[in-house]
Amino acid sequence: MIGDKIKAQRLAMGLTQEELAARMGYKSKSTINKIELNINDIPLSKVEEFAKVLHVSTAYLMDWLPPNIITPAARPVPVLGTICAGDGTVAEENFAGNFFIDNTVQADYALRVNGDSMVEAEIYNGDMAFLRKDFEFRAGWIYAVVHGVDREASLKKVFRQDDKLILQPCNSDYSPIIADVQDCYIVGELVGVYHSYSGTIVCKQ
Template sequence: MSTQLGNKKIMAKNIQYYMDLYNKTRNDICQDLGIKYTTFTDWIKANTYPRIDKIELMANYFNIEKSDLIEEHNKESVQSDRPLPSNIILPSAHKLPIMGTICAGDGVVCEDDYQGTFIVDIDVKADYCLKVHGDSMIGANIYDGDIVFISKSYDFVQDQIYAIERLDYNEASLKRVTQDGDTLILNPCNPEYHAMVTDYEEVRIIGRCVGVLHKYV
């Protein structure tokens, strides 16, 4: 164990470790602790070092000691010293990156922004996760704040839900997709929104939605 204090890289590594362990994203922590997103991003990128009051705030948040964030540890010692959360998935689990936010509304730019990882069962055949913003897919039980699991590899199936990028507007959203020849019909699952008719030259299918985790369970 190193006793180097004020080491930005060690701090960044430790923060990221506990974020992964407790399935927390940058947005989660910033919202929960009232920390500016840019400030927190600088910490986990080892650009700056948090003040002692912020270190204590994060330590209390993760229910750990301040030294767990300040000092260098190997993974085995951290795991042996601290009990794992009761809901953590171990041998049959793997991590998926959370790659930002996708719209389930009238169309917004998809934020391609790595926000940490999410631990899922190994049977979930997905490549990454996206957070949902909007209510256009509530008829498919996909709600604002949910996390959807996206597979980049898929065989197109009619009336399934896909992540779609509109190339002309650089917009991305979730839609139930129907194909008719070269035409694609992008259907929301909320009667307050209208379907859009387009073709493959105007959109790109980012991936297929293979699962959803509700924000409130």
């Protein structure tokens, strides 16, 4: 039902009921709660607004799409947790729903960004990073990298120098991370970013 889809997409985007209510112009989260419980009916004009805020198609929310048809705005990409864009933290590896994106973004999965080390690359805390598993390494491009004994995961520009990988932040407040190649594993190439503040997706690289 429509409330279930709204809830699933809200959670995939990392929004609270309060945050979604604010974006929709509701005074409190109680309206969102009733909608997600399928208690309140929603006029089509509001469904269209929900679709825009949640970055999905109206057809998806309204179940107008036959299951074998995928439109450009309704391709699901799994959200697999959170990645650090800061000093480094262990990545959370858990399925958190699907994020629906345009087919022009050739992503295999998404990770929510935590931190501000990539702001000069216009990647902000709370954004959604879209990543591709298969890629050809290019120095200076942005990758999700698992590194170190603690298997920390970072989103950084990556350079290689001999047997070292240099994980370069895009924020002068942070220092590069230097790690042994043998202790690193690149888990994806950044291909796009969803900006939570504006509700837009920008292709990268």
